[in-house]
Amino acid sequence: MVHHKKKKMDWLIGNWMMAFTCDSAFAIEHVHGHHKNVGLATDPATAKRGESFYLFFLKASLQEHRDGWKIENERLKKRGHGLISVYNRMIRGYARSFLILAAAYYIGGFGGVVVFLGISVFAKLFLEIVNYMEHYGLVRVPGTPVAPHHSWNTNKRVSSILLYNLTRHSHHHEQGSLEFWKLRPYPGAPEMPYGYLTTLYLVAFFPWAYRRMMEPRLEDWRNTYATEEEKVLMS
Template sequence: MKLLHYLKYFLFHGIGLASVLALLAGGNWIIAGFVAIVLFYVLGDALLGDDTTTPEFNLPGVLTVQLWLALPLMALITFVSVWSMLGTDPFGFGAWIGAVSGYDVLAARAANTWLHHLFGVLLTGLMIGIIGTVTAHELTHRTWDKVSMLIGRWLLAFSFDTIFSIEHVYGHHRYVATIDDPATAPRGRNVYYHVLASTWKGNVSAWRIEKARLVRVNKGLWSVSNAFLRGHFMSLLLVAAAWALGGWTAALYFTACALWGKSLLEIVNYMEHYGIVRDPSTPVQPRHSWNTNRRVSSWTMFNLTRHSHHHAQGEVPYQDLRPFPDAPMMIGGYLTTIIVALLPPLWHRLMTPKVIAWDRDYASPGERKLAAAASQRSGMPAFIEAAGTLSQ
């Protein structure tokens, strides 16, 4: 049983390798791969229930290596995805795969249509979100570990989001559930607007945080010491690598994948904190984040799902996060909730009662006043009506 607890986190790598196989197989296999992965999460979370165990791990180094392996896996997925839309065969990759496997991947690739390339973007962006951002989230919290920080920032470079290692760790965790946090979506906000607003404000916040750090350590703002600038340069290097493989078409293809991966991060931010408020003078507690303990999401996302404990104690490694079954709960697992968030009418229909219940069951007296004001600002009749009841 102890071995199973280590092996379950390798499901993450299996999903990444499955996406590679789908991209290599080409054609409708790319569509099938994307659909299969989404269904694996949605149906798996629905049918397999919650995982509320917190086992002890005697070999935490194994768990760290599992995280580090995400970088070569992410590089492989991205290379194969870009390769799948080229007219050439860089490094003789396709010929080699065909010789080893007996499957003519070059012929399969030649039959790809614009629809297959579209699903290639969707699949690769999804992998950038899962393999790249989820792992980087864990690694960039380990500010004391230079190797983990370096790997984490390179993983974030695939989604043009290395500023996450600045703003998320030093900004979001400090200001979560307040009006000063770019990643916390106020009640009533549309998810598509949030992607744009959070991206812009997150970059502004990261620039200010990094500028203040450089002043403290007496370093120049426009220098190699600036992690904000270095991070965006890392992303530019990846775009340049795609261009080297296949010109501007390949560079634009990779950019589309990266922007979709970045959008997924902001959608996740949206659903993890939507509508929750906090008195800025009080510490962050488990009730200030939406949580889920769905089994498939937890095992394949390094317990990102246990977000309530993560925000209460951001330095706790993923394997030690507790499930907090009494914390406010999301609609479902992560992919399920992402799909619902992308359908605003359905999202508001399901989440408005949850937010109103949060005001009633979780908010402190001071937070109820903040919640009533936030509900009034939302412009949504259900929230406005609830605000009147809350203030009585």
């Protein structure tokens, strides 16, 4: 819902949902950073070939917050506001998470805080696993447009239903603000060998098996989809 920048209520609900994961940066960096930088070496949400998920998780989490602050700094400068102000969406996001944390303490004391933080970490892990496998090993030349072949897709029915068609990821990147029920599969786009639900367990518990499984897929991507410049980046 954070993609729906022109629908204020959707955007607000999406930001409050992200506050439950203490991840205010995602609503900013993902929309204004990742969707522009997908496939680039500088994109925190594009996992490099052979990169460990747990290293990716730490790197992506830190860089998303850093980039979120950079994006807000540039936006606020253009509007004549200071970085430390009520107009800063990063600060407002942190404030939402703090309010939820305070509510958890009020309801359940120290135990409530532990439960809330545990759920937040689990949700963040789940989110970054999905990010990891959606673009794993794919590359894009800076300055070239984002294309359907820069995302991994799957048409497995159960994954599509439970994840609101996020599995149709190439279309999502083509029209980021489009409602999930309007997303359609791209027959010619790169396909994951399994659905999201199976793959995320491989990434989390058997990352070495996931990377080995994806090697032939990446070679096929190189031979079938990659431009000559992208082949150079992959080598």
